[in-house]
Amino acid sequence: MGAFTTMTSKGQLTIPKAVRDALKLVPGTKFFVTVRDGQVVASPKNRQVKDLAGMLGRPPSGEVLSVEQMNEAVRGIAGEEDERITRQWRDGRK
Structure with missing residues (x-):
């Protein structure tokens, strides 16, 4: 169209x-x-992320996470990545 x-x-x-x-x-x-x-x-x-829920089927592990659990996991990884980048910056590495 x-x-x-x-x-x-x-x-x-x-x-x-x-x-x-x-x-x-x-x-x-x-x-x-x-x-x-x-x-x-x-x-x-x-569309929101929650609209995509289930489109890939059940996870191979069988473990199902709530949106809150997924958000917490992403926040944790983002925090770790921020700490790593900050450390590298302070150390003068690229």
């Missing part, structure tokens, strides 16, 4: 209604905009 639109002097585009409807876009939807092979690509970020 595609449609033509025109960029305003402020760099704004209107997403045609047929495209908004097809993607279930609502006012306030955030987009990630990038350039790929000389084209503007705008990807809507209208």
Whole structure:
């Protein structure tokens, strides 16, 4: 699906209604905009991580974590990585 639109002097585009409807876009939807092979690509970020739950099936280990447990694990890893980077910076290493 595609449609033509025109960029305003402020760099704004209107997403045609047929495209908004097809993607279930609502006012306030955030987009990630990038350039790929000389084209503007705008990807809507209208899904949350929790919407993706279960799409890969049950984990091979059989262990199921809650969102809170996953968030805690990510925070722990991010904290460890921050400490490692800070140590390297202080030591003058790259």
